[in-house]
Each structure stands twice: as C-alpha cells, then as structure tokens.
Amino acid sequence: MALITVEKAHLAFGHHALLDNVDFALDSGEVVGLIGRNGAGKSSLLKAIAGVIRLDDGRINTKGDVGVAYVPQEPEFKAGHTVFEAVAEGLGALQQLLTDYHRATHALSDPSANQEAVLREIDQLQQALEAQNGWQLDALISTTLSHLDLPADTLVEDLSGGWKKRVALARALAAQPDVLLLDEPTNHLDVAAIEWLETLLKGTQVAVLLITHDRRFLDNVATRIVELDRGVLRSYPGNFSAYQTRKAEELAVEEEQNRVFDKFHAQEEVWIRKGIEARRTRNEGRVRRLEEIRRQRAARRERVGQIQFRLDPGERSGKLVAELEHVSKGYEGRVLIRDFTTRILRGDKIGLIGPNGAGKTTLLKLILGEIEPDSGTVKRGTRLEIAYFDQFREQLDEEASVADTISQGNEFVEIAGQRKHIMSYLEDFLFSPQRARSPVRSLSGGERNRLLLARLFTRPANVLVLDEPTNDLDIDTLELLEDVIAQYPGTVFLVSHDRAFLDNVVTQVIAFEGEGRLEEYPDGYQDWVEARARMAALKPQEAPRREKESDKAAPARAEKPKPVRSKLSFNENRELAALPDEIAALEAEQATLNEKLLDPACYRDTPREAHAWQQRVEEIETLLLEKLSRWEELEARR
Template sequence: MALITVEKACLAYGHHALLDHVDFSLEPGEIVGLIGRNGAGKSSLLKAIAGTTRLDDGRINIKGDISVAYVPQEPALDAEHTVFEAVAEGLGELKQLLTDYHRLTSALERPEADHDALLAEMAPIQHKLEALGGWQFDAQISAALGHLRLPADKRIGELSGGWKKRVALARALCARPDVLLLDEPTNHLDVDAIVWLEDLLKSYGGSVLLITHDRRFLDNTVTRIVELDRGILRSYPGSFAAYLGTKAEELAAEEEQNRVFDKFHAQEEVWIRKGIEARRTRNMGRVRRLEELRRQRAARRERVGQVNFQLASGERSGKLVAELEQVNKGFAGKTLIDRFTTRILRGDKIGLIGPNGIGKTTLLKLILGELEPDSGSVRRGTGLQIAYFDQFREQLDENASVVDIISQGNEFLDIGGTRKHVMSYLEDFLFAPARARSPVHSLSGGERNRLLLARLFTRPANVLVLDEPTNDLDIDTLELLEELLANYDGTVFLVSHDRAFLDNVVTQVIAFEGDGRLEEAPGGYQDWLDTKDRMASLQAPAPGRTQASVQPQAKQEKPKAGKAKLSYNENRELAELPDLLEKLEAEQQALNQKLLDPNCYRDTPSDARAWQARIEEIEGLLLEKLARWEELEAKLK
C-alpha cells in the first residue's frame, strides 16, 4: 500500500500551470528522484506533500501512521539552539536527555571541571538513556555530525545558509522517519559527505522522495525517476541512466508526432482559406475538424527552450598561466598548502577536489595573485583575462533588476564580436522580458546561477574560475555548460562537488588530502578515484587470506635496495615502508574494533572521538606512504 498518494493535483502561478492534474504515489522502500527544469514546479510539489503549501485543486493522502521529515532548500532553525540541539530536535523525549548528556560530557573535558558534581548529575541521565535505547541515537547523531563536519556546540545563528542546510539534513536523517522529503540535499556538501549520504540512503529502509540535479547521486541511489515536464508527471523505473535512454526515444517520437500533426494542420489551414468551398454544407464537418485541430495546437505545450551559452575566450594568454614552486600557505597556525609545486599551461582544465574549507579557494587566490605565499614562489603568466564565478553570488546586487545586472547602463552588448540587445541576450538564458525586470532577490537559486553565468559571459576571458557553478542548475543546463567548457580553448579552474560534471570537463585534478598535502593526477574525478584504489591495492590482502596471514609474507618481500638509482636514505625508507604500513593498519584495525563497542559512546565519549580522529589520520598516512612507495619503486624501473 502506498505511503503517499497524490491525486489530480493542480497548481498554477498566474496562467502558468506547474501541476496539471498530476497523479503520484510513493511506495514503501522506494527512493524516487524528482527531476525537471528550473521553475517546473518540483519544489512546489514537495512543499505540497510536506503540507507547507496548498494545491489549487486535487488531494494528497498520507498514510495515517507514518512519520514524514522534510528538508527544504532553505530550512528554518532556531538561531539560539546549538547544532547538537537542532539535530536532536526530532527525537522527542530523547532530545533533552541527549542534549543534557552532551553538555555534561563537554563540561567534563574542561580543566576546571568539577568531575564529582558533573558525574553525579550525569548518572540519572545515563540510566534513562539506557532504558530508552538512547545510545543508538547518540551514536547516529555523532556519526552525522562527523560526516557532515558540523560543530556540535556552535550556535545556529552563527552558521551560513549552507551549514544550516547540513544541520537540517542531519536532523531529518537522525530522526529516522518513514518518509524523507529532500530538496537538493547535495548542495553545499563536499564529495565525501555526498558519498556518505548515498550509502546511508541505500541502506535507509524507509521511503525517500528527493529533488537533485546531481546525476551521479541519482544513478547511485534512486530506484525510480519521476520527471515533471510541462505540468505533467511521468514515471521511469530504474536508474537515471535508464531514464535517459527511454526519454530520448520519447522525445524523438513526440517530435515526429508534432511534425505529422503540424503538416496536416497546415494543409487544412490552406484549404479553409479557399473561401466559399469550405463553407458549403457538405464541408462543415471538415471545418469543425479544423477548429478542433486549432484547439489542440493551442493547448499543446512546447518544450521549454534551452539556454544558449556563448563565451568569448578573448586574447590568447601566454603559454604559461602559473608556476608554483615549493609554495606554503596557512592561516591561524593551520597549514593549508605545504610545499606544493605545479605548472599550469594555457588550455589546462583543472578540477580542485577536497572537503569544504580545506584550502581550494586559497590555492586559486595564490594562482591568480590575490594572495601571496608564506614561502616559496609563484610565477604568473602574461596576458591573463580572468572571469570569476562566485559560489556565494556576492557579485549580485539583491535590489537591482536582472536587466540592470547585465546591461550596466548599456542597451546593447558585444558578445563574441556580435552586437546583441540586452533583452535578447537575457532570453538566451531563459529570462523572459517580464522576468528580466524583476529584482534579484525574487529569483530562485537556479535563476541566480543562470544570471551570474550570463554576466560572466558578457566579457571576454582566457581564464575561467568557476567556484561551484553547478548548484541549482537543472540537468539540461548542466550538460550545455559542460559542452561549452569542453570546447573552450582558454584555461579553466573548476571547484565542484558534482562528480559527473568534473569527469566531463576537467583534464586533470588537484586533490587536497589534508594537512596541506596536495596531489595531482591526470583525468577527472573517477580517474583520481581509480588512482587511489590502485595505490591502496598495493597492500590489500589476497582474497580469502587474513591480514595476519599476509604479514610474514610481506616481511619476506621487502623491496631490494636499488643502489644505482636511489640515495642511501631513499633505500632505507623503501625498506622500512612495509613494516610501517603493517603497523598503521594494525593500529587502525584495533581502533575500529574498539568503536564497535556501543558502550564506548556512553562511558568514554572523549576517547571515542579521539579514536575516530586517529582512524581518519591513519587513513591519510596510509595513502601518503603508499604513494611514496610507488614513487620510490618507479625510480628503480
């Protein structure tokens, strides 16, 4: 039996129908991806199901005994709550118990803490949590905060919009409702958090209805695609890739049907214009048929137009764009970039990969001359014309109109050597004349991104810096932007957590591995993953053998010193690497075993957090040492 049923739903803004008598049902255990063009009405449908907006007509039935959690694009949270309090919000009585327990454990870690008093206060809370099974939820909250990199004790009012979205997502996930309604859940998440969310949803057990334009995320999670197109919902079982194949066939069939219809309609219009013959009594049936054809043609909804991207690459820059030699940069005692060396040439398309706040924007500013390194050198090329796409859209005046943002007081624009009226140019980016006169603050997220791209492309540039350009863009627009960037002959720096977009655009990646370590690799995001997997497989045990059974063999197979090609220190380092890796893996395995005990979160929460941090640190060390092993062995070949 369906958990949620939508029957004959209608919703319109003015004369524009977003929902036209649509039907939909969500079955138990389904993960449904709701897709469609920006402005098609996807968020409106989700809001109607969540009960935050009303339909013009139709009905929505939700099975009486199920719980539903809704995460909108811009969630409303209590500014005075801490992150932990906000995430625990949906847990009823457990919320206050967990909040108090978290407050007391944090207090115990302070040097001036009165341990006896705090432990006495904590004892009855622990007993209640035990009785209510609260440790399971405490572990879930801790895991969500860790994977989403949320600061548990920070006030909601101190967070940006992107971080508030993470808090709302964590709150919904930890409440474990029967149905999750998620509007663009991957926006503002880094790749690691997106992968974690994918894994969580696949094992969730409940039903999920989500809106996203992240194609890789859709392919990895959904069991069904539902497309909202021109007011009509259409369902496609299977993955996003399966949907693409079916949709292409449908569009081809629709175009052929329209072509045949339009040809017949045109013939009948020619006939009616012959005059007296059409008005004879014996031809009145044909006249009525033509009237019906006209009604059908008027009612037919044409596909929404596509964005028309054009980008002038300006004068060619010098062959060298930037050269970094042993560059170091840090802030407030934290090293973001440690002894990084690279050479960037004209035409390179570089993807920057890594968690939020790890230093990607800092590297861009070093390359472009907005920052200087703490040590090392940066040599920049000549003739650089830089256009910068800002993910926070700080370049947009909220009170200015769309047309004012683009025109800057001019009626015509020079786009790639062609003179174009500003309103015509805006129509290329799907801004109708009425919408072009609207203020920026009235625009949706997708419209703002299109506007920023429109402004970016009004001036020639041979270096494009794109900081999260894909947020809120629909799939059709994403694919057009990919094509434009792939054919662009300038240099591109791309910061994005959209893995498919990275794979389709960039020719090399710079990956931030933590502690200031930056690694370069050819290809896109998937190529980088494959490289990491190959590095990890160097030490992976053979199938069917335990780690312990492999260890003696590893000792027997220590690499022989290559005296002719390695220095004395490098020979010694290479010989010691297997033992070092063995010790790190053993330590990591022991810590993982400790964390399997659920009591550790209750009895020694500070130890549990320290163990988790050490496990992540070891993971980085293993990657670093494996890469070093590969580098040293390459010198022997």
C-alpha cells in the first residue's frame, strides 16, 4: 500500500532538468535506497516529498494522516535547546511535558533543591504523561540518545556538525513517523552507530526513503534501490548487490544496442554526404530519420561524465615511513593512545578504525610530525612527500573560486609529467567551466570533496593521508577512488567509517579498542570483525588450558636451579580468575535493570527508584569497561 506517490514530477534548475516526468511510490514497510551522481537531484526529490520545496510541475500525494519525518544533510535547531529538548521537538504538546519531566528528575539528585516540591511536580507531570502515553516516548528518547551516544543536557549549538546530524536523526526517530526521509544518515556516524541504525531500520515497519553512498549499509537495509539518472528514476528490487547485478546486465545490453546504432548512424552519414547524388535521390523521410539519429547520439554524449583520477606518486620514499615506540598521547587528562608500538613501511595501506573522538586524527598527526607524543619516540622516514585530505575541509578558502583553488594563479597544472589546462583538469572532476568560476561556498558536500581531491592530486606525494574522504561522494566516484588507491605505489593512511571502502582498499588496520589501547590486524574491516569474534570465543577457554599447561611444566621448573617466576603475582592471578564471574554478574544486573526501565509504569510509580536504576546502569557500563580492560591487561602479561 503506497503511503506516498509522486506523479509526473518536473523540477529544473536553469536549463538542467533534475526531475523529468518522474513517477514514484513508497509503500509501507519498504526501505528504499535512492542513489545517483552528485548533483543528479536526489536531495531535491527528498525535499520535494518532505514539502521543503515545490515541484515545477506534477503532484506529490500523501495518504491520509501519514506522519513524515525528514532529516536533511544540514539540520537546523531552535536556539538555546539542549539535546533532549531538540530530540523532543517533533512531539508537539508532549515536548514540554517530557522536557519538564526530564528536568525534574535531574533535580532529585540536587541536594539544594526542595525535594518535596520536586516530587509534587513529578507527580503532576506523571499524570499528564500517562494520559498522553508519554512514558513510551520518554523511554524511546532515552534509548535513542544512548545508542547515538548523545549528551542529553548539552546545548545543541555547542555541538559540531557531525553531532548535530546525530541529534537530527534522534529527533526524527523519536517522532515515530510513518515515513522516514533520510539524506546521508551515515555521514559522521562511527561504525557502532551505523550498525545500530541498520538494526533499527531492518526491524521497523516505517517506510524509509534514504540517500546514501554507503554500499554496505544499502546491502544490509535496502529492500529496493532507485537510481536517479539524468532526470529519470529507475527501480531495482532487492539490495545494492542485486542492483549491481541487474545494472551490469543492462549496461551490457545497452552497449550492444549502441554498437548497432553507431554502425547504422555511420551508414546514414555516408549516404547524406554523397552530395549531389543524395540530393538527386532525396528521401525526406530518411533525412528526418538521420536528424533524429543525430539527436539521440548527442543525448548519449550528454550523459554525466566519468570522473577521472590520476595520482602522481612523486619520488620514492625510503623503505621505512614511520616507527613508533611505546608512544602515548592524551589531552585534558584523557589518554587517547597508550604505549603503542608499530612500524609502517613503504606501500602499506593502513585503515584506522574506532569510534568518533577515539584518537584516529591524533595518531595521524603524531605519525606526520604535526604534534609530539607525551612519551615514547616517533621516528619518521626519509624523502616523505605527504598529501593530506582533511575531513573538516579547513584547506578550502570559502571566497576563492573553484579554479583559483586549484590553479594558485597558474593556467596549467602538471600531473605525472603531463601538462594540462586548469579548466580541462577540472572537467576531469566533473566541474563545468561555469562551475569552475563559482566560489567554494556555493559547492555541495560532494563537490567540496571532489575539489579537495582535485587539489590533492595536483601535487606529487608518496604518502597519502585520507581523513574521511568518502563523505558525500557518489558510488561511481567511490569505486574509482578505490581502484586508484589500490594501484597507488605509495603509502596510504585511511580514516573512514565506510566498511566496504575499507575492505576494498586497506592491507591492514589499526583499531582503537578503548582506554587508549591500539591493536594491529591484517587485511580489512571484515577481517578485523572476524578476528575479534574469534578472540572473544577463545577467551573463556584460555584460562583453564593455561592452568593445565602450567601444572605440567611445574616439575621441570622445580628441577632448575633458578626457577622462572610467573609474570603475575599471587594476588593478580586470583584477580584474573575472579574477573569472568564479576563481569558476568555485572552484565546480568545490567540486563535486569534495563528490563525494569523498559516498563513505563516504573517512571510513574517509583520515580526515585527509576532514577537510581538509570544511574546504576551507567555505573555498570563504566565498571564493565574497566574490568574488561583489566582482564585483557592481565591476560596479556601471563
């Protein structure tokens, strides 16, 4: 059953048609991935469905009282709102009740507050919330904030763009819409948050239309792929992998049709050019047919071009790129990197994996010499020529034109020994001459990324540092960038939450495992996931096995004149043996408390207990991290 239908939609900017007589329907329970080149009009279609912009022609019909929630690429919020208030914005009259209740429950832990007055206020708010089914929504907001790691009491205006995107996503989910419109929802989310969103979308009955270039995400959640190409929508059932198979078949058929068409076109051109003979035996119908063939051929040539990347590897670097020995680094009392040792050699392609704020960019700056470690040593190789792709776009001057950003006052650029005019070079990155004269501030996110890559590739480099290069890039560009990096002979450092991109590019990963601990793994993201799963499965069996090996080796050690002492003291061995039971007990307690908190009645009947349970769940989370870290530390020393 269609919740939203789009009928004969037309939308154009200038002479460029984004939507050309488009029809589309979104059914209940569908998760539709909308894909296409940057600038094809995907965001415009989403805005039109959300009611943000109007079509030039055509209709958009929404069934009955269907609720629609829209998350744009650049969300906006009311000034002065906390994260909790912003997330509750979409709940209408319930927003103020939930905001007041949230504030009142926090006041219970304030010793200076009038506890009796607070309890009276809570009681009144409880009755109002119960009458409007507010408990379920309060629990939903709390769960969503927790999974997206959002601080409820922080002002939204104090957050970075990436965190604001998380708040906008939480706001849309809390509204419990019938239709969810998401524009690049995975941008700025770390892998854990992306996987949580995948689980949520797979388990929902909400109809979802989303724009994303995250292929793994599309594979995991999409039930249909819709491609927008030159104003036309084409629908493909299934996930992204199914789309790729169908698309490859279509392209093969199209290539054969074009071959036959081009042969026929050549024959007709020969006929019309026979001059006097053609005019003497003139066939008006045949001439009109040739004119139509020429128009069709011109239309084929007007397709969006294929972006062209070319990397100049420059002078070969020394075999050693960087060597870190017992390096530690932290800020404001928080350790990001603790006692890390590694050697990076020429040709390594290293992916950095970890949650936002874990220290990935800090590690890159240590390797590149932009900052120094708090302790340990960093030795850097010789003849290093570094090109740095900055995730925050700080290298771009907003007022400069696109062409000036690349040319730096020159008319030509030289790439791998070949001289090229600046306009021709920008066309390789899909910037038309008119667009090349536009200021940087007018560019979309995808265009900014392309511009940064274009500038990056104008300089020779044997070390390439890519900090979140995949945000906003379309799938064709991503796949070409993968091929270029795979063939690049230099060293690559890649920070990305795009799991497919990591798997297709890197030869090893450095993973931030928490508490400043870094571990190295061979191959890509999926190999890291599988390696961690194997390690987790082996851990419960390791202690008994090691104890048996220790018993067998004991007589041999006793015969030696200088017995070898255990790396762990007696008390540390006892601590290690007790840790699994302690961790299991904490996890069981946490599960019990979470089950209680899912019951809306607890907030009404026992608000103090509910508040205490919430605090205890947070304490357990901290304790679990500490005990797991201690367990790994002791195991490593055995």
